[in-house]
Amino acid sequence: MFRAEEIRSLNELELEVYNYITKHREEVLSMKIRELADAAHVSTTTVLRFCKKVGCDGYAEFKVRYKMELSKSEDIHDYNDIHLMLEYFKRIDSEDFDEQLNVAAEMIREQHKVIFLGIGTSGILGKYGARFFSNIGKFSQHIDDPFYPIPTGYYDDSVIIVLSVSGETEQTIDQIHQFKNTNSAIISITNTGTNTIAKMSDLNLSYYVPMDVVGDAINLTTQIPVLFMIETIAKKVKQLSKESV
Template identity: 40%
Template sequence: MFSYDQVQQLNRLEIEIYKYIVGHPAEVSTMTIRQLADHSHVSATTILRFLKHMGYDGYAEFKFTLKEQLRQDATQPLAQTVVPMRTFFDRMNLPDITAKLHRVAELVHQARMVVLIGSGTSAGLAAYGSHLFANFGLYSLMISDTSQPHPVQQQDLSDTVFFALSVSGESEDIIEQSVYYLEQLAMIIQPLT
């Protein structure tokens, strides 16, 4: 119901609404706008702004579309997995995305060390990434303690690639760690947008 590009444009409050809807679609399909506002801890006006960003004229149109989506998902459960995957692979086939991926691969290939950091869901992705890079013979580390203190001495990390993984992109600990690694001359890799 929501495209990747639409979700990328959301503010912090709208992300909360999005996460609640995605996590509880069946419940939301029967809620009033006030109930959704209470459950997602925002105002009804914020929900209406969110729906406008998503291309809906109002709450009634959104609920109708949500109910139709739930009905389709019940009859075609495989489509829930296939459609987002197809969208992802279609996006990855764009020339600008491909060029970015080649540049990142080149940076990783030239690096002496790869560091990945993440918390929550992103920690699992960071652990997997670190393991994957190690399988390719690269020296890689994963930081799961995002609040770990920085070393007192300056480090020359100009030959290090640092992957900052965050679902929201607003995790203060991840941002602080990224700033530290940037100050130490590491190459910072953020999600492709």
Template identity: 50%
Template sequence: MFSNEIIASFNELETSLYNYIIQNSDKVAYMRIRELADETHVSTATILRFCRKVNCEGFSEFKVKLKMHLEEKKKTIIKSPQHSLVEFFERTLKGELEEKIKNAANIVTQADNVIFIGIGSSGILAEYGARYFSSLGKFSMYIKDPHFPIHSKLRTNSVIIALSVSGETNFTITHLHQLKQEGSKIISITNNKLSTVAKISDLNISYYVTEEFIEEANITTQVPVVYILESLAREIYQLNQ
């Protein structure tokens, strides 16, 4: 209901009103405008101006939208970890995952430089992947800054391993375009083989689990990514022996 732009437009009184509503949403949804005015020590005119700023004709429409928002929050159900794992094993492991991991391992083994990229939770796992690969004998690095200067020697015969749940992250797409133009091979690990990141990759490994969100946060399980990264690193280790 409240975007960053809308919140930034509030004056001091409206900000005070916003804070009260956020802390007392269940109560406000059933209050009359005069009751809210008395509770927050603002005029009804201020409340109506506040409602218009959040794209409501009046206080009645605002309460309807607030109730709908509260209902949506109540409906959010987080799947159990077991459900996500079963989904991953049934959808992915029965397919060509192992073959793709072997193909990816061959590409990485022949490369002189391995660079992981990702952002958010994918960035955390990209950093983990770089460390895990290095621990098993294939030195790798993780880069989270799209403007990080990559020496020309590192771009020669290099492979980029990109992690992205949606495969539509602007940071990752921009970075991949730049590195692909400079001759790097791209391996991506995404949740969907039809995503932009997957399409611009030389090889894509998809794991297909249902994406989950809590408000703006993507809480999709990352267990499949850990499995793929560790399987890939171990396959590379075996090839190097």
């Protein structure tokens, strides 16, 4: 039901509504607009704006359409996880999203080095990404140490692929500032497109899935979209390299 371009159009408050709905699918169907607004910590006006941006004339129409969407998936056993991924891949099956990946691939093809940047789980994904790009013949490395020195000149003519779920990791932001002083292009892959890292980037790729955080530090937000984007972009780079020979 939610298309990629619709989600990208949401502001931060409207994203709160989206995140609440995707986490509480069944409960939302019985909620009045005031109850949803209170639960998502926004105003009823924000809920109505959200409904308009996802193609509904009002909250009543949204609930009807959303109930129909949920009924299509009632046979899925692990609804929360499997439906989330099915919904994501359905959302990105568009020319607009594919063109974003094409832009990223062209940026990478034009540079000599690919550097993956991230810490924690994002650092592990960066290591995987560097290996995957190396497998297609593109020089790649990963940096998962937030205090790694950035020597002058070494990273010129590089593409820095920044991985961060929140897009607000302070250590990663500090490292991006250092890379901005080199002749490097910055591509970020974050959950939303409204965070600090996304705004610092030459190109941001966002995936918009519900955040799943335990306590203050344990982030269980699925990273399947990140893996998909890394692999798809790498394959596009490989194809572009073949065509340019």
